[in-house]
Amino acid sequence: MLRTVVVLFGGRSSEHGVSCVTAGGVLGAIDRDKWNVVAVGITGAGRWVHVSDDPEAWQIRDGKMPVVSDAGETVLPPRHAGESQWRVITEAGQVNDLAHVDVVFPVLHGPWGEDGTVQGALELVDVRYVGSGVLASAAGMDKQFMKAAFRDAGLPVAADVTLMRGDSLEARMDDVRALGLPVFVKPARAGSSMGISKVADLADLPAAIAEAIKHDPKVLIEQAMVGREIETAVLERTDTVVASQPSEIVTHGDHEFYDFEAKYLDAASVELRMADDLDAETTALIGWISLRAFRAVGAEGLARVDVFLASDGTVTVNEINTMPGFTPTSQYPRMWAAGGVEFEELVETLLETALNRPLGLR
Ligand SMILES: Nc1ncnc2c1ncn2[C@@H]1O[C@H](COP(=O)(O)OP(=O)(O)O)[C@@H](O)[C@H]1O
Ligand SMILES: [Mg+2]
Structure with a gap:
């Protein structure tokens, strides 16, 4: 039937x-x-x-x-x-x-x-x-709470200053200066890089905050993470949770970071490739961190975990996306395809996992 x-x-x-x-x-x-x-x-x-x-x-x-x-x-x-x-x-x-x-x-x-x-x-x-429940979805959306959950799970995250609606930037300037430059200014609850600016000069901070506030009255001013931008796809099957091999985002051209244009409109400027040059230890560490991040927010079904890998091997968690981009050319399905799970099978797995999970508190 x-x-x-x-x-x-x-x-x-x-x-x-x-x-x-x-x-x-x-x-x-x-x-x-x-x-x-x-x-x-x-x-x-x-x-x-x-x-x-x-x-x-x-x-x-x-x-x-x-x-x-x-x-x-x-x-x-x-x-x-x-x-x-x-x-x-x-x-x-x-x-x-x-x-x-x-x-x-x-x-x-x-x-x-x-x-x-x-x-x-x-x-x-x-x-x-399909996918995460109420709390995990909310935590995955809100970069302030997401980072709190990660910190609590012992995962390294970038330092930030969070400005709540109506907070004065002036009063927080000492904390902001302590972050060093550049900083990234981000709406707490947006996505697809919307409203995000890289700020290299504190004089540009108010404009960047104004841009972020268009998306959310709560704004994070975050220390810059350095290194390679690495992503892992996490998938829940009916009985297990697995992490894919890591992949890497490389942006070229006019894009200073992985911004909206690079993500969706300027495909030529971004290279999404499997990070298959990483040594086994680093790959295992990133996989372990991804599963821990998934668990830290109580995610279900699927998530993409994004980290930065510095040249000294340190990993900082940027974020978890509980409903990652999911077109056939998006990073999440491509990581599974590289591991032998084709898009159709991935969709079927997600639907089966959702059908088999209990209702109510899980
Ligand atoms: N602290 C940071 N250091 C370096 N790059 C950052 C930082 N925060 C964001 N970025 C860049 O901006 C992009 C979008 O930021 P992200 O926090 O992932 O927001 P979104 O939820 O919109 O994807 C990242 O993929 C990365 O390229
Ligand atoms: Mg992101």
């Missing part, structure tokens, strides 16, 4: 377009002989709509990200635990059955999606879903 999966994407964050592209990859990879696929887009305003499940509809065209438009029927998830029926409201206001849903794949990035809010909504009605 076919099981039904809802692929849920778009959303209210500034990573709406990225999420749509990710969904395109996932929609194309789900085995339609095993799964009935229902595509549910979340508009920028937060309305859930029934949209095309054709992967072609969700590609980058002429450098423009796809968008969930406001047309289409409103989707209603189950109203109480124990119900699996999802419904739609037609334009005429009539409520029709959509499907009995077994599992949701929330391919959402950023706030209101990757941060535990959607996960909480699904928990309330006992709907199984």
Whole structure:
């Protein structure tokens, strides 16, 4: 019998377009002989709509990200635990059955999606879903709390000064100076490098903070990490959690760091390659750190752990992404492909793991 999966994407964050592209990859990879696929887009305003499940509809065209438009029927998830029926409201206001849903794949990035809010909504009605639960999603989204969890697990992170909404920069300037230069200024809860600046001169700090605040009133001013930027893909199978071989991000050209343009629009400027030149000890250390970071925030299903590897062999953890970029050319699937797990198998594993996990507190 076919099981039904809802692929849920778009959303209210500034990573709406990225999420749509990710969904395109996932929609194309789900085995339609095993799964009935229902595509549910979340508009920028937060309305859930029934949209095309054709992967072609969700590609980058002429450098423009796809968008969930406001047309289409409103989707209603189950109203109480124990119900699996999802419904739609037609334009005429009539409520029709959509499907009995077994599992949701929330391919959402950023706030209101990757941060535990959607996960909480699904928990309330006992709907199984791919990926991390409420707390891990929230911790993975919030760089301040993520780093606190890492520190508590004994993992090395970069020093920072966190400015909460309304905090005065002036009052924290001694702490900021102690970080040295350059610093990275980042919104606490964003992603895809949005709102991030590298600041080499303290005179540029207020402008960088103003840019970050456009995304989040909470801002981190962080000491620069040095070395190679290395990423590992962590995957939970029904009984085990495994880390992939590490890969490396190398940015060229005008990009001083791995910024939004380099990530999505200027493919030629970034090289994503397997870090297969690392010695066995370093590779093992990075794998161990990745699994520990996964556990530190209580992640589930999948995550990408990003670290910096200095020339003396020291590793600093930059972040964990509980819903990493997931187009077939994204780093997460490519690391698994390099390890022999193709994209389709990866998607199937994620769905199976989600189906097999218990509801409620885990
Ligand atoms: N402290 C830092 N030192 C050096 N590079 C950094 C630092 N913080 C961020 N970067 C660069 O900026 C990119 C995006 O920052 P990151 O913290 O990963 O935010 P996001 O959640 O938006 O991906 C990183 O991939 C890295 O290239
Ligand atoms: Mg990152």
